[in-house]
Amino acid sequence: MNRRDFIESQGATCKNWQWSWSFINEAKRIIIFGAWDRDTVGKRTRIFSEDWKENQRGMRAGFVQSREHIRLIEEDGFQLMTFPMHRKDDKEGRAKIGGFTQKLTKRKLSKVGGDWFASDYDDVSSVTLAEEISSPEKYSEGTRVSVTINAYERNPKARAACVAHHGYICAVCGFDFANVYGDIGENFTHVHHVVPIGKIGKEYEIDPIKDLIPVCPNCHAMIHRAEPPLTVEQLRRHISDLKKS
Ligand SMILES: [Zn+2]
Ligand SMILES: [Zn+2]
Structure with missing residues (x-):
């Protein structure tokens, strides 16, 4: 199963399967982010950063969409869920998906500075x-x-x-x-x-x-x-x- 099939099997979608990094299920009010292994420390993953606007060349549209998804979680009470993604960069240093795990987990969103983190609920x-x-x-x-x-x-x-x-x-x-x-x-x-x-x-x-x-x-x-x-x-x-x- 590829990433698109997995996301669609969860009833979620996005504007474009090429440049999207986050996905939405409107009916169930769920936002899904991939959680890069490289951005995970313990039980906390950085899923979005203001800095990524500049760094991700050609990913501007994906950035704007993901920023809106963050807003829906913060202001409209959408539930954040993540799935683990393994990151493998290409020769130009652009993020490429080296693999992912078909497992969605409910996470809590928190903001620190210009970074947003997904963390596990109180444990x-x-x-x-x-x-x-x-x-x-x-x-x-x-x-x-x-x-x-x-x-x-x-x-x-x-x-x-x-x-x-x-x-x-x-x-x-x-x-x-x-x-x-x-x-x-x-x-x-x-x-x-x-x-x-x-x-x-x-x-x-x-x-x-x-x-x-x-x-x-x-x-x-x-x-x-x-x-x-x-x-x-x-x-x-x-x-x-x-x-x-
Ligand atoms: Zn003390
Ligand atoms: Zn002591």
Whole structure:
């Protein structure tokens, strides 16, 4: 099945099968975008960018059509769906489809700057884990590795249970990612593992609610500046003492 057959089998169409990058099913109020593998990071794909107006020579008509499709999602409540596309550029560097997967997924649209992203609907198991923290060696500045992360902070199930209970706001300073950064800040936090006193070095069952707390990356780094790490209360008190003086 080629891409056109696939799109038509979903009841969707476009103005021109040569230059279109997005498709519409008017009756079901669905907009379909192909999601390039190259523009996908984790569960987020950049599906449209203001920059593409200049870059895609000869694709102007496709750009205009896709911009209108974005508007229909944002303003008229059309449902965004995407299917995975594998990108293979030609010799002139123009995007060519190297293949695609016949699977449509409902996605959520968000805008950051002049770029639009399709992301999965809320999924607490996908709590974003910052790269620095998942690879502690990258956290080193000069000679000293300043943050050591233990396995509990990396365990996706434990993290999901922690944020399901505590939410995403930093337990130390109250930083709220969604409030400051909007859509891209949603469902983001670091999770710090509070090692229960007396259990250090022993096998124990983690309690994701008591033993894990959401913290922002800044506070998380500061907690780990001390060895043993500071407690949340210590760091909080430290910050408020500084404000007083
Ligand atoms: Zn914080
Ligand atoms: Zn930590």
